[in-house]
Amino acid sequence: MVTEVMAGAIRVAVLIPCFNEELAIGKVIADFRAALPQADIYVFDNNSSDRTAAVACAAGAFVRAERTQGKGSVVRRMFADVDADVYVMVDGDATYDAASAVGMIDLLLRDHLDMVVGTRIAEADDAYRRGHRFGNQLLTQSVSNLFGRQFSDMLSGYRAFSPAIRQVIPGDVQRLRNGNGIDDTCA
Numbered sequence: 001m002v003t004e005v006m007a008g009a010i011r012v013a014v015l016i017p018c019f020n021e022e023l024a025i026g027k028v029i030a031d032f033r034a035a036l037p038q039a040d041i042y043v044f045d046n047n048s049s050d051r052t053a054a055v056a057c058a059a060g061a062f063v064r065a066e067r068t069q070g071k072g073s074v075v076r077r078m079f080a081d082v083d084a085d086v087y088v089m090v091d092g093d094a095t096y097d098a099a100s101a102v103g104m105i106d107l108l109l110r111d112h113l114d115m116v117v118g119t120r121i122a123e124a125d126d127a128y129r130r131g132h133r134f135g136n137q138l139l140t141q142s143v144s145n146l147f148g149r150q151f152s153d154m155l156s157g158y159r160a161f162s163p164a165i166r167q168v169i170p171g172d173v174q175r176l177r178n179g180n181g182i183d184d185t186c187a
Contacts, residue, residue, distance in 0.1 A: 010109070011085045012086045012088060013041075013084035014041045016029075016042065017044050017092065017157075018046060018056070025055050025092045026055050028098070029056060032090070042082055045063060046065075085163065087163075088158075088161075090158045101118075107160075114162045115160065115165070117158070
């Protein structure tokens with residue numbers, strides 16, 4: 001499976017929703033370009049007040065704007081606008097290991113899954129905002145106990161998806177309109 005991805009036989013789109021990620025977005029694009037050289041990399045800027053879009057463009061990404069504020073609006077727009085065989089969605093804050101995308105895609109394709117969830121780099125200083133690590137661990141453990149699923153970072157912004165996601169995301173438009181709920185919608 002990885003051979004087909006690296007040869008470009010499987011179209012991979014890296015989707016990066018961004019809001020004020022000027023300092024990190026260049027590294028994120030470079031890291032994913034190195035890990036997935038055949039992938040198309042898209043940055044969807046959500047009204048950043050810094051130079052996120054300019055830095056992303058200079059780094060070689062396709063840059064698109066989503067004016068409706070909120071991650072849910074951006075994610076909805078990404079899946080409406082981009083066609084691919086595999087989607088890799090990652091936050092633009094450089095808290096995820098780009099090299100892990102290859103294994104995530106392999107698992108997705110090999111096991112015929114619709115989604116694989118990646119985890120944050122725990123050592124990154126900004127991987128979790130204050131209090132979020134505890135909250136994420138509590139929520140993740142609760143969901144694992146209730147539903148018997150094993151997650152290590154349920155609210156992760158790093159996921160690989162099959163094209164089936166394009167049918168799921170637009171179906172939850174009202175919930176996503178307010179810009180909230182996308183991470184737990186995808187969980």
